């Protein structure tokens with residue numbers, strides 16, 4: 289399944305407060321919470337409050353949400369003391385997207401390799 293409606297979407301439930309999460313940052317457009325399976329000392333997911341399956345569904349009308357995600361990610365990293373970080377938007381199953389509500393991974397606190405695996 290490559291999409292989810294808000295009613296059965298894990299991250300919509302976190303945004304709505306129906307499933308607990310360690311929320312670290314909130315704006316009018318975004319919610320950021322710690323990843324349950326962190327891959328770095330800092331691993332936070334920033335999601336738009338508005339359901340969207342992934343970045344491929346972004347249109348020009350979503351421009352403010354897209355910029356808000358990046359601004360929130362930067363705010364989270366800096367609040368945790370990092371000015372060097374990696375942002376990842378896995379888009380589609382082959383890119384290892386497993387939750388189909390757009391989420392921007394914010395990873396920091398260890399040396400990153402390139403290219404990613």
Ligand code: 5GP
Pocket residue numbers: 298309310321322323324325326333378384385386387388
């Ligand atoms: P993806 O592979 O789709 O890019 O990333 C999904 C991320 O969501 C994974 O890093 C996974 O650990 C995280 N995740 C999955 N379920 C939950 C959950 O219930 N709570 C939180 N906080 N993170 C989750």
Ligand code: ZN
Pocket residue numbers: 292293294297298299300301338339340388389
């Ligand atoms: Zn959703």
